[in-house]
Amino acid sequence: MRTIAIIGVLTGICFIALPSTAQETTPFSDLVAQAAAASEQNNVPLAVELYSKALKINPNWVQGWWFIGFLQYNDGQFAPARAALTHFLDFGPDPQGFALRGMCEFETGEYSDSLADIQRGLSLGAADDPRNEEALQFSEAMLLTRLGKFDQALRSYVYFAQRQVLNQDLLLAIGLAGLRMPLLPRDVKDDQKPLLISTGAAIYAFMTREPKAGAAFDTLFQRFPSVTNLHYLYGALLYPGDPYAAQEQFQAELKTVPSNTQARIMIAWTLLMRNQPDEAMPYAQEAVRAQPDSASAQLVMGRSLSETSDPAAGLEHLKRALQLDPDNLEVHIALASAYSQSGQMADARREYVWCQEATKDGRNRLALP
């Protein structure tokens, strides 16, 4: 097993990726040389001051903004580092620039911006180095959890299970995503850690297809019988392979926590997948009543109506779901069907094409709605 090397590795690689000195002897090049020397001696305040002076002479010196951002990030000055990196990125997109600015925003608590920047960095190739990749994937998964995108976070953590990366911090973070707690690991109280680490370990066992994963969950249910989302979590993991077993877990969750809307949504969903829209309807109705701004609740309500009594009303719920979550594949699939059923073939065709475009990479998206 390996452990995750975070941030220091990332910034180190970013730093090496750029030239550090100017060639000619001018006031500007003197300042740059002095700044580089200060940086070598870990004198961050002086290095930043000298780089700033150089940038006053030549504000278009792109690397200068990078050096300041990098030094300030390493010195824990995240807000000014973010500002310097924003200047750096004004000159054009750069994978490491987005990644490091995302890391700054992670520290300053600007989580949405941080996630957007890290994901942009990843998409541009910031993770080409495997060590960078682990750090960025971990940050992305933690941010997804913090922002309430728990299912996406769990899918991101599969990356680590596939590579057999394992440590307590990772298990804690996976546990947070699994129990749908919008926190970062650093915000977890000590008394919550045993539950979260044990949950993370059970999820990890499931992700690595360990035969004992089921037993690990049974132990969790015995140790923590009243914890919210524990049965839901196991159901969500079981769902792609065995929706019937998943349904039992969602029902168990409702017994434990009768107010759990997400469990209701998934019960409705599994019934819809089994062509039982009449049975799904009451669960969908309660879900949409409890959480009208949930795209998933609107989706199951829309499908239940479309497939039973009132296709027109169903279509309206599906359109609402689309407003709430424009990139949700299941919403587009449901809309394609609903439009087709109502004879609106141009709209149906648009949704068919959207779904095919969204899945053209051939990846399995057999996941939760």
Add this chain to the structure above:
Amino acid sequence: MAQQAAAPNSPCAGCHRAQTAHQSETPMARALLLAGSNPTLDAHPNLVLQDGAYTYRIQTRGDQSIYNVSDGTRTVSVPVRWTIGEKMETWVLERDGHYYESRVSYYPIINGLQVTVGQENLKAPTLDEALGRELDHAEVRNCFGCHSSGTVANGVMNLARLQPGVTCEHCHAGSSEHEIDAFQGVFDSAPRDLKRLSAEQVSNFCGQCHRTWATVIRLGIRGVLNVRFQPYRLENSKCFNGIDRRISCVACHDPHVPLVHEASSYDAKCLVCHASQTSNTAANQHVNAKACPVAKSGCTGCHMPKVKVSSPAGILVFTDHEIRVNRPEDPYPD
């Protein structure tokens, strides 16, 4: 001879003679064969394949077939109880409470055994693993759920209730109760009337086993392999319209009779919409069907081209159900 799907003898035949007369001859009725009822194994009592270090041998004597795999020093043998597939045949094997998709299958194109599609790249480091690919619980349930009748109810599999192949009850759930009630003159419990389904609903109904459009999208099955999933391909067709029953699985295929292979027999189905330049406007407001400028017969030959899919035994040919104007230079639209 063990019992096989036998619609003519089914209780439904008393009233639904037309639907049951030939149902047992359909590919769906023969989607699963029990031990002792497999003509292929009867005709080939000693099928053999050498695959790397392993020798596969399927030996049939009387009603019993045994699937053997040997590494030269040791042999694992299990009885063949369930044959899946009407043309290409794969066996579901049971050993010590575990189920396996057989490592080798029978291919009509070579009249013999070859590695099962999908297992070409699976390594079998041990003799036990060479038996086949172990199936998880859900996969076993899905296999028997589609290829047999009565086996799976509410997600629970009970092989003691297995009826081989697709019987009346498989599609017409509740037909047993209906039969009992009908004898007493009560018809309230008649199964759902599938004739009322829209084209989209038919597609989703058949797609429960043949894969729906949504399922193929979710699974991300791209490339020529998805030609096997006819509901998906049909729904991709420009002429598919979710509410128009003239373009649906059952518009062309009667599931109660054997599959019709003569291409000309499908012309009339196309010409319902594409008969002439003028007929379409009156025929259906949802479809603006052009008449073909090239021909008025042999429609499927051009518009539903044959697609070649490679398998371990060679090229398999499927009819593409995505109806389209097909140009030879066009890539496969997936």
